[in-house]
Amino acid sequence: MHVGLDSGIARSQSQLAAVCSDFSLSLFDWGTLKKLHSMRGHTDKVTGVRYVPGSDSVLVSSSLDGTVRQWDTRSGQMTMEHSDTTLQKRKPLTCVDVNAAGRFLCAGTEVVDQDAYLVFWDVRQPTPLGGYWESHTDELSTVRFHPTDSGALATGSTDGYVNVFDVTQTSEDDALQATLNTESSVSSVTWYERRDGRHLAVVLDTEELQLWNLQESERTAQFGRQEVAQAIRRTMSEVCYVESCHQTAEGDVLAVAGATTKEGHGCLRLLRIDGDRLTPHALLEDSEVTQQLVRASAFSAATGELVTGGEGGILTLWRPGARPSSSQRRDAKAPTHKQRGKHKQKPY
Amino acid sequence: MLCCHQAQEKKRKFRETVELQIGLKNYDPQKDKRFSGTVKLRNMPRPSMKVCILGDQLHCDEAQANNLPFMDVEALKKLNKNKKLVKKLAKKYDAFLASESIIKQIPRILGPGLNKAGKFPGLLTHQDSMTGKVDEIKSTIKFQMKKVLCLSVVLGHVEMTPDELVINTHMAINFLVSLLKKHWQNVRSLHVKSTMGPPQRLY
Numbered sequence: 001m002h003v004g005l006d007s008g009i010a011r012s013q014s015q016l017a018a019v020c021s022d023f024s025l026s027l028f029d030w031g032t033l034k035k036l037h038s039m040r041g042h043t044d045k046v047t048g049v050r051y052v053p054g055s056d057s058v059l060v061s062s063s064l065d066g067t068v069r070q071w072d073t074r075s076g077q078m079t080m081e082h083s084d085t086t087l088q089k090r091k092p093l094t095c096v097d098v099n100a101a102g103r104f105l106c107a108g109t110e111v112v113d114q115d116a117y118l119v120f121w122d123v124r125q126p127t128p129l130g131g132y133w134e135s136h137t138d139e140l141s142t143v144r145f146h147p148t149d150s151g152a153l154a155t156g157s158t159d160g161y162v163n164v165f166d167v168t169q170t171s172e173d174d175a176l177q178a179t180l181n182t183e184s185s186v187s188s189v190t191w192y193e194r195r196d197g198r199h200l201a202v203v204l205d206t207e208e209l210q211l212w213n214l215q216e217s218e219r220t221a222q223f224g225r226q227e228v229a230q231a232i233r234r235t236m237s238e239v240c241y242v243e244s245c246h247q248t249a250e251g252d253v254l255a256v257a258g259a260t261t262k263e264g265h266g267c268l269r270l271l272r273i274d275g276d277r278l279t280p281h282a283l284l285e286d287s288e289v290t291q292q293l294v295r296a297s298a299f300s301a302a303t304g305e306l307v308t309g310g311e312g313g314i315l316t317l318w319r320p321g322a323r324p325s326s327s328q329r330r331d332a333k334a335p336t337h338k339q340r341g342k343h344k345q346k347p348y
Numbered sequence: 349m350l351c352c353h354q355a356q357e358k359k360r361k362f363r364e365t366v367e368l369q370i371g372l373k374n375y376d377p378q379k380d381k382r383f384s385g386t387v388k389l390r391n392m393p394r395p396s397m398k399v400c401i402l403g404d405q406l407h408c409d410e411a412q413a414n415n416l417p418f419m420d421v422e423a424l425k426k427l428n429k430n431k432k433l434v435k436k437l438a439k440k441y442d443a444f445l446a447s448e449s450i451i452k453q454i455p456r457i458l459g460p461g462l463n464k465a466g467k468f469p470g471l472l473t474h475q476d477s478m479t480g481k482v483d484e485i486k487s488t489i490k491f492q493m494k495k496v497l498c499l500s501v502v503l504g505h506v507e508m509t510p511d512e513l514v515i516n517t518h519m520a521i522n523f524l525v526s527l528l529k530k531h532w533q534n535v536r537s538l539h540v541k542s543t544m545g546p547p548q549r550l551y
Binding site: 021045134135136137138141158159160161163172173176177178179181183184185187204205206207216217218219225237238241260293295 | 381386469
């Protein structure tokens with residue numbers, strides 16, 4: 001059974017949830033990467049997975065089958081199914097998130113009859129509270145509530161816009177606070193704070209990064225694929241990619257970036273975004289793991305630990321200053337000796 | 349071969365677009381990374397795009413001097429967030445550029461109408477050359493893979509010289525191939541086609 005890992009990995013305090021290509025979800029213990037459960041029910045590709053903030057036992061997942069499902073991670077059973085049938089047909093859902101208070105769900109959709117929707121549910125109700133459909137023109141690629149402000153939502157789409165909403169407002173018109181035009185196609189957004197307010201780190205489908213200041217709706221930095229390649233010490237930008245960004249406990253923004261090539265020339269690194277520079281933060285060394293294209297990651301700000309998942313089906317836990325551990329390898333061989341002291345915090 | 353085709357063109361009433369059609373292989377739209385974005389080409393593929401400047405005082409003056417259509421904040425506020433009027437504005441132009449001080453107010457002044465039309469403005473700073481930015485918009489093309497293994501991008505138009513089209517074609521192909529995981533192994537075929545003409549195979 002192949003672990004898809006292209007729709008994301010979600011983490012809670014002690015667990016990890018990853019998507020499998022057979023439409024099921026797999027639960028793992030974060031520390032040992034031991035598999036706990038399989039959760040089945042979705043009938044099409046699972047596109048997003050998130051834990052309800054602060055909870056180890058409630059997981060939500062979105063799918064192209066048009067449902068957001070809630071799961072009890074202790075039993076592995078589905079506890080609720082949310083969908084939106086206001087148009088007499090289900091809208092394929094492409095991403096999902098839960099707000100900080102754990103009260104509301106938001107999912108983005110594919111284009112349905114020329115509209116791209118954001119649908120909202122109360123976690124306790126299967127039918128939607130409402131939706132927005134005026135602010136994006138193309139498929140939603142990501143929805144991200146603010147980590148502590150339950151009313152702030154950032155959304156990104158292949159139309160190139162990142163929209164920021166105050167969902168406590170009653171109408172979409174009033175809720176839309178800012179539109180950031182990346183002039184490309186958005187892959188993911190990450191909230192971070194600076195002294196002058198809220199910012200967003202935006203990863204584009206063209207393997208580029210943009211940083212935006214929300215107060216001013218201003219782009220404060222952009223890094224093209226060449227700059228990403230230089231930062232990860234590769235000469236061929238066409239094999240380089242950025243997977244996503246994470247915020248550390250100190251408020252730094254880290255980007256998971258790598259290069260794919262055969263014969264061990266692949267690499268995986270964490271880059272720190274320093275104002276207008278990308279600086280190396282850590283080298284994630286394990287040639288079998290870094291051969292594959294990393295498609296999903298989850299970060300623990302508390303411990304600095306990172307989990308990555310890639311197209312080769314390997315989940316890897318990286319700890320600062322220690323050897324990585326991986327699950328689902330084809331052979332049980334341990335990483336070679338030169339990889340001791342992986343994930344060092346000093347720059348290269 | 350491109351110029352040979354142009355010579356055979358019948359006279360049409362509109363300026364035909366030239367497109368690159370890419371057929372992909374070994375790519376699974378369900379599993380592989382999304383293939384979508386924009387790329388800037390050297391020779392303007394869409395010179396007749398109408399771009400409107402939503403400007404502060406300085407930018408409005410500059411727009412006037414450059415014979416570019418413009419609107420200031422007051423003119424935008426006069427639309428009173430009326431959906432029909434905003435929609436009409438969106439229809440009138442192909443793209444918008446807005447000054448820094450204005451762009452952050454757009455959602456408040458106009459609501460999501462420009463978003464809905466896919467025409468939210470690009471940013472125009474006082475460091476940018478206005479005509480340069482307008483040319484940039486006219487030179488940037490969008491590409492997006494949907495569920496079928498084939499996509500098409502605008503390369504230019506039939507009144508461009510063969511050299512200009514060739515340069516644009518190379519830039520587009522190189523950029524798109526660089527974004528595919530297996531690069532040329534993901535490309536099954538390449539065709540160039542003008543709106544009314546037959547496709548011509550390149551690869």
